[in-house]
Amino acid sequence: MVKAAWERQEAVDVSVDAVRLEELARQILIEIGEDPTREGLRETPRRYAKWWKEFVEYDAGKVDTLFESSTLGQTVMVSGMTVWSLCEHHLLPFSCDLTVAYKSGGVLLGLSKFARIAHKHAHKLQVQERLVVDIADEISDITGTNDLAVMGRGEHLCMTMRGIRTPSTMSSSIFRGVFDQSERARAELFAQLGVK
Incomplete structure (x- = not known):
């Protein structure tokens, strides 16, 4: 099976040129009929560049902390994690509430690592x-x-703020291994989430 381009994307270390981004922000303001030298907009290009730098150069820190465990086969679930990302089609933000579940196989992933991994992947055009x-x-x-x-x-603000302008919630999921093959495992997962 041929993978889609987005499935083949690999992580690339990027360094942001803040000076160039400030110039681009000033140009955008001019193009939309604003005066970048007026009160209220003077610092906007600098803030714009700083925000992009923070977004693109985000460092999740250590994400692979594992602990040995004798709880083989136990379902571990972390839910309620909210991340923000940018839609790669319109460069508008989207928020995403995430739930991750896995069956432990002798090692446990450190709890904060779920959020670090989620933010790591949200801090790019997505x-x-x-x-x-x-x-x-x-x-x-990491867990094997x-x-x-x-x-x-x-x-997704690309749907809420533009085009159809209709707030809505999009769901997406991936189930692998036992969660893909076993209705019982999925039912346990949904029960813990309160989904009927």
Whole structure:
């Protein structure tokens, strides 16, 4: 099966040229009929460049802290994580509430690492479908388990603020291993989430 371009995307270390971004922000302000020298906008190009630098150069820190465990096969689930990303089609933000579950196989991933991994993959131009896959891939690589699920529910400002202008929630998920093959495992997961 041929992978889509977004499935083949690899992480690239990027350094932001803040001076160039400030120039571009000034140009955008001029193009939309604003005066970048007026009160209220004078610092906007600098803030714009700083924000992009923070977004693109985000450092998740250590994401692979593992603990030995004798709880083989136990379902571990972390939910309620909210990340913000940018839609790669319109450069508008989307928020995504994430739930990650996996079956432990002798090692446990440190609790804060789920959020670090989620933010790491949200801090780039994204689509929600790829975001859940990226998170699943990294957790699988670190823990060595293929028994995992990642679910996301997001609101996308590219739909809320433009075009159809209709707030809505998009859900995307990936189920692997036992969560893909076993209705019982999925039912347990949904029960813990309060989904009927």
